[in-house]
Structures are given as structure tokens and as C-alpha cells.
Amino acid sequence: MNFKKLISASYTPFKKSDLSLDLEKVETLYNNLLKNGVKGTMICGTTGEGYSLSAKERKILAAEWSSVISDDFDLMIHVGHNSVVDIKELVESAVSLNSAAVVLSPPLFYKPLDIENLIDFLTVCIEGHPETDFYYYHIPSMTGVEFPMIQFLQQLKEKDVNIKGIKYTHEDLDEYSKCLDYQNTSFDMIFGRDELLLNALPLGAKSALGSTYNFMSPIYLKMIDLFENGKFAEAEKIHLEVNKIIDVMVEFGGGVIAGKAMMNLIGLDCGPTRLPLRTLNVQSIENLKSNLEKTKFYEYKNKQLIT
Template identity: 25%
Template sequence: MSLFIGSGVAIVTPFKENGDINLDKLEELLIWHIQNNTDAIIICGTTGEGSTLTDNEKKELIKTTVEIVNKKIPIIAGVGTNNTKKSLELSKFSKEVGADGLLVITPYYNKTSKNGLFEHFKTINDQVDLPIMAYNVPSRTGMNISPEMLFELSKLKNITSIKEASGNLSQAILYRKLCPNIDLYSGNDDQIVPFMSIGGKGTVTVLGNILPRIVHDITHEYINGNVKKSLDLQLKYLNFINSLFIETNPIPIKTALNLIGKNVGNFRLPLVEIDPNNLDKLKNEMKNINLL
């Protein structure tokens, strides 16, 4: 059974002016997503600035999200770090508080060998009985999950899916060929329809933070056989999608949310406010799709 089908939003982490997490704003966002057909929430991921959150903050975010959503849609907890012991602790906690799945990124900075990568996932797989979505984003981690490695990981009972954000569609096709039992999710908003065309179950989306109903529709129109409508939506918002990655994610998406009045706060260093020239480009694309 798939963790979810459709649009899983990698939700931003809202901050107060003093830099603390804004749980009231998080609740507001979660309710809004449920009302706008978001199919799952991914908390404490890259878009949620997970690498700058303390362990206690991550636990608070995961627990709070589970409680607020209250099983209306699945919650996938971002527990991946470059420290297997820490990832395991967060995974166990997520299981205890009722998360539906785990998002586990490949170890970054220290990286590891092929054997080390396998053991990292196997350790969590063997000790926490929750579905695991492997997260492949080599541009950030310096590590790639090759199709052959995914095949090995697919032998582990809890590795059920992969968020593929390498941008390499040829690799994604090989995933599907070698690992038909692994659910495939697009990790890039400009590739949702191509991923669906090779059997993908949906997307883990940044775009869905601000256009939740649109991303839901892109995926579900495809699922329902309305391929042209799905593609038309993908292409209609393509320029805006590209503008959301004009700087390091989540700088543009949080900026865009603030521009439409969602008031999700600033960023944690080393992330800073968007460059003025890029801000103008972002605003122009938002105007083009009537967001401003």
C-alpha cells in the first residue's frame, strides 16, 4: 500500500520574529492544506529547513503536526541526517507519536561507501516498523542512490518508496525497471507529469506550499486519465515553478508565501532574504499567474 497518492507537500517551517517556531501558524497552514486537497504532509524536510532545527524542535513539529492533522491525511516525518544514531532516534520518536512514514535522506557531508549507505537505511529499517521513503538529492548531499543500490534497498521490508530529486529522468526509469515494488515520487516540481508517465505515484512538492489544489489536480487528473489537462497545468505553472528555485529552496517559496499574506516568517542562517533582482523576477511570475 502506498504512503500516499498525489501531492505530498514538503511544508515550510514558519518562524516568529524572534526565530522560534510558530506553531499557531503551522496549525493554520495544515488546516489550509487539508481544505485544499493536499494528499500528505512531509514535515522537517529540506523545505522545512530541517538541517537548522534542533532535535527537540523536530520532535515538537512532528508531534504537533500528527496531532493537528489527526489522521485526515498521512504525515511523513523527515528524520534523515548524516548521523545514523540520530536518525534512528528521530524515527523511533516519530513512530511513537503516530507518524505514518519516514523520509530518510542519504547521509551528507561525511557521505559514505555503498555498504555504509545500505547499512544506514538497514539500521532504521530493522528497528522502526514504519514505511520509509528514501530521499535522493545528490546536488545537496554529494551521494546518489543508483538504480542498483535502490534494488538492494528494495529488499528491506520497510523501504517502500523513493523521492527522486536528482533531475535525472533516465535514472528514474531505471528505478521503475529494476524496482517495480518501490513507489516513485517526483522530487522536482517541473517533472511531475513525466514521473507520472513512468508509473510514479505523485510528488513531494515545494509548489504545493502555495498552490496546493493545483498540484493535487496535476497528479489526480493524470491518475484519472486526463493526461492533457494534467500536462496543461504542469506547463501553465512551469515558469513560476522555475522562479521558486531561482535561489536555494526554501528562500523563494517562503518569500512567495509572505507576499500573499501567509506570514510564515524569515529563515535561519545561513539562509537569508532573497536578492532584490530575484525578488522582482519572483513577483513578476506571481503576477503572471494572478497570485499577486
Template identity: 25%
Template structure:
């Protein structure tokens, strides 16, 4: 399916694994069906929640091929191509195009501290060589680089740039991004689900919430409820999402692993896929697993 999502809920899909370099194929099929049945508007693979940087290139290509095939013509697939190597980012982009992905998602390359000029030249070169539409991905907690607002304003004038995914968690940045002069030319999706209701009310076009892997209908309901202007029901759904975050994402340290391993543990209790994560991430503790299990049982009763 070629049409990329401009609005709605686009889960950052986890990558079901059996071990460090083996895709949980059965789990992937169940997960895609679970998300599509839940009413999501697209799938985003190989992002942070999908453990993209931890996957071998062989596994990434297999994931793209299988996910695009499983999604068929039901929902569009967005593919994360962020890498430390431009050559590899472009190679993954070509695989995504060949397999029928709808769009690409690109964050600043991580590891090196880079200047604004270096980032701009990197993005310009990627844009010159790709064939699919592109979402810019602002994720400064992990890339060490926030995409400057003037750069987004300039890049969004290019026809290849169709959206921005902001996972900064910075509401002031979001407000300024939402007020850029050419804002109507691109879709604005927000990552942190604790801010989903607020940002939808403020003008975001949708969200990329990790918890939608577990309960996609919950997040779709919130999106639709806010669109209908039903704030009271929206608050109730929002509170449920905050409760999910407090249980599934809880951890003693600030770690992406707390979120990813928590989501996978929850999915295993829903009999959707394995709870295995790629190193350096680790599975959740027994104590946290029990809390997640109780939450899943309560919610699905």
C-alpha cells in the same frame, strides 16, 4: 493517521518560523489547513524544503508533535529523519512513531564521503530499529551520494521499504529506477516539479513539489488531470507550474535558499505564515519579493 500515501501530491512542507528556534505555531496551523483543504494526499516534514538539517532537535520534535496533531486523521504525515548521526536519526524516528506519523523518509547521511557498502550497512541498521514504513530519499545534489539502483532493488524487497522519493532531477536515473524488476512493490514519488508532468506520464506515482505549499490545488489538479488522460489541460497546468518556478525559485546563484525563501515569501503574501528562514539561509531580496508579490496577486485574482 497510519496509512502512508502511495500516490498523489505530498508537499515537502516548509517549517514556519518566527526566529531561528521558534516555531510559528499560528502559521503552522494555517499552513496545514491550507494544504489539507487544497486536497493533498499527505504531508512531508523536515525534508530539504522544511529546512530539516538547520532545525534544533528540540524544534524538530515540537514540529513533529504539532504537525501530527494538526493533521489529525485528515492526511498522513511523513517525517524526514536524515541526519549525520544515526543515534539522532533513530531518536527522531521514535518521536515520529510516538506522535502518530505514518512513515519515515531517509536520505544518505551527509557530510562524509561514504562508500556504497557503508551506505548499505547504515540503511540496514536503521531498518532493523525502526517501527514505521520507510521511504528512501535520493537527493545527491545535497547528500553527495546517489543511492545505487541495485541497492534500491534489494532494499525494496524488505517489507519496511514502501517507497522512493527521487529528487535527483536525473531523468535517466528515473527511467532506470522505474524499470527495476520489483517496481510494483514500492511507490515512486518525484521531487523536481518541473518534471512532474513528464514523470507522471512515464509512470511515477506522484510528486513531492515545493510549490504545492503555495498553491496545493494546482498540483493536485495536474496529478488528477494526467490520471484522467487529459494531456492538453495537463500542459496548461504544467506551464503554470513552470511559471511559478521561474518567479518564486529564481536567484543569481544555484542555492536551495532561493527555493525555500521564495516559497516562504509567497506564503507570507498569502497570509499563511512568516517568511523567516533558519540560518544560513537568507530572506529574498526586495526585488525578488516584489516579483513574487505580483505573481501571487495575479494568480489569486
């Protein structure tokens, strides 16, 4: 199998009473990922409501994840923030936990003016840690920062910046392909659009990171297995069914709002979301359940399908 691993974008569990961190749920979430073939997780990212957490909370959450996982399970810690001071503090914490990788995104208010400005920002954030694997989180739909990533990689190479790769959450498959091919794939390009994973496989995607791998990883692994064994029609059939589920998720608020409710529906209670994200009300959850019943969600959810 050429494909190496699925990585989840983990949800942050909150207590219903006061929306504080529900750390007791972390080990349950980890065990679920492990038994369903997921090889790692990124915490405090988009799905994990990272920008709704304080720096202190993010360090506490990362420490809890670090304490429960096995050595062969990759913990990627997102440290994106608007303040360089806080990012450097979060980087120090992540490095001390011996995480597999540290992930950085651009600031969301004072945005970098160009690629050179972005690289200057990242360089300051990661200085002093030459042995750590750093990744850049490219998700322009959320950050509003949309520079050509092939040019970004070229400048990283020229400046010898310690960025190992990109968590690429964008629809531009042509650009993604060019990034994969650049310098004989010297950069690790983790694919981040769950609904386009089958389209990324022929381009050479070796790993993928997303929210739906929290509750449907076995069916994705089956799809990948079918693709790599030349059973393209069967892989495409799964791909279409998975996207029907994702369409419902998008209709009800997307991968964080609806995705968290879907986790709760299958017994992996992650609690509510934090404002400004809205938690689905009772009627919306009933409508979500009804729409999901028209898909294969309950057939696909964490069902061991690979023999």
C-alpha cells in the same frame, strides 16, 4: 484516477523576533493543505529547513503536526542527520507519534562510500521498527550522494531491508522509470521534482511530494486530471505556466528562500529563514512580487479549479 496523492514539503514557521519555532502557525498550514486537496506532508525536510533545526526542535515540531492532523492525512517525518545517535532518537520519536512514514537521507559530511555502505548506515538507523514505513530521500543536488537508485533497490531487496520506497528528487527520468518498473513496482517511488511532474505521469508516477504544492496544489490536481482524461495539450499548457512561476522562484533563491517569501505573499506567514539561508530583503521581495505578476501565480495560488 490512477494518480493517488499530492504531498507537500512543509515549511517550518519561525518567529521573526528570535527565529524560534512558531508552532501556532502549524494548524493554519495544515488546514490550508487540507482544503486544497493535499493528502499529506513531509516535515523537517529540505523545504522545512530540517538540517537547521536541533533534534529537540524537530521532535517538538513533529509532535505539534501530529496533534493537529486528521487520521487520513499522512504525516511523513524526515529524520536525516549526520549522527546515527540523533537519527535513532528522531526515529523513536517519529514512531511514537504514529507517523505515516519516516524518511531518511544520507549524512552530509562523512558520505557513504558505496551503496552497500549506505544500506549498512540505513539499517542501523531503522533497526527495531519492522512495522514502520521507512523511505530513502534521494536528492543528490543537496546531499552530494548520487548512487544508481535501481541498484540501491536491488540491494535493498536482496538484503530484505525495511525500506518501503524512495522520495525521488532528481532529474533522471529514465532511472525513475526503471525504479517504477522494478519488481512490478514493489517499491513506492514518490516523485519529487515539481517542475517535471507532467513528464513523470506517463512513466507511472502515483504520488508526488514538493514545495510548490503548499501554494499551488489545485492547479497541479487540475493538470493531473487533464492528463488522465487524455487532454494532453491543456495539461501541457498548465505545466508550462507553472514552470514560469518556478523559474521566478529559482531566480530569487529557490524553493526554500523564495518559496517561503511566496507563502508570506499569499497570507500564509511562515516567517524568515534561518542562516545560512538568507531571508529576502524588502527590495528583493518587491522584485519577486513584480516578477510573479508577470506569471499566473496569483491566478493559480490555492484556487479551487477542479469541478
